[in-house]
Amino acid sequence: MELAVGSTNPVKIDAVERTLERYEPSVTAVAVDSGVSEQPRSIEETVTGAENRARRALAATDADYGVGLEGGIARLEGTPGLSLIMWGAVTDGNRTERGGGPTLRLPDTVAERLADGAELGPVMDDLLGTEGVAESDGAAGALTGGLTDRTRALGEAVAASFGPFVTAYYDADG
Numbered sequence: 266m267e268l269a270v271g272s273t274n275p276v277k278i279d280a281v282e283r284t285l286e287r288y289e290p291s292v293t294a295v296a297v298d299s300g301v302s303e304q305p306r307s308i309e310e311t312v313t314g315a316e317n318r319a320r321r322a323l324a325a326t327d328a329d330y331g332v333g334l335e336g337g338i339a340r341l342e343g344t345p346g347l348s349l350i351m352w353g354a355v356t357d358g359n360r361t362e363r364g365g366g367p368t369l370r371l372p373d374t375v376a377e378r379l380a381d382g383a384e385l386g387p388v389m390d391d392l393l394g395t396e397g398v399a400e401s402d403g404a405a406g407a408l409t410g411g412l413t414d415r416t417r418a419l420g421e422a423v424a425a426s427f428g429p430f431v432t433a434y435y436d437a438d439g
């Protein structure tokens with residue numbers, strides 16, 4: 266299976282390769298513009314970023330599928346505080362499907378800095394004393410004490426957004 270991923274971040278490439286391992290994926294990383302801000306601040310903006318990445322990556326290649334992954338922050342109805350969210354999108358050129366990864370509440374100190382306009386990656390690096398944590402274990406790793414990591418978290422969004430292409434249950438959808 267040939268896949269074009271709309272990012273050059275190694276954790277996103279790994280997330281796609283590992284999650285789709287049984288399909289023997291051949292993955293091309295494509296540097297695309299997400300078409301949204303560097304730090305999406307709503308579910309809608311995060312999903313749009315994932316969709317744009319998927320469509321633009323596919324358009325740049327002759328892969329079977331384009332995959333987009335986007336991290337965002339949002340205040341979610343029914344939960345306190347500011348949450349880290351992640352969304353995936355997959356397109357085969359006709360149809361686009363979306364699926365989410367896990368949601369993690371961000372510490373209030375982090376949320377305050379994001380409210381001042383900062384991006385999560387650098388804020389997490391400051392907090393942890395790391396460089397480029399968004400390209401390794403990520404906030405998902407740090408905030409769970411290693412119970413998960415960014416690759417696995419993004420992998421769940423890949424699985425959720427890929428499901429409709431690899432099962433028959435959605436075939437009757439309009």
Ligand SMILES: O=P(O)(O)OP(=O)(O)OP(=O)(O)OC[C@H]1O[C@@H](n2cnc3c(O)ncnc32)[C@H](O)[C@@H]1O
Nearest residue numbers: 272274303335336384385386389399403404405415
């Ligand atoms: O090169 P790209 O594909 O853009 O990779 P990215 O790491 O910037 O990923 P996103 O644009 O999807 O994420 C938007 C912002 O949220 C940050 N972010 C998202 N998830 C994160 C995580 O688990 N840990 C640290 N930062 C994260 C990320 O660093 C960006 O500042």
Ligand SMILES: [Mg+2]
Nearest residue numbers: 299302303304
């Ligand atoms: Mg980015």
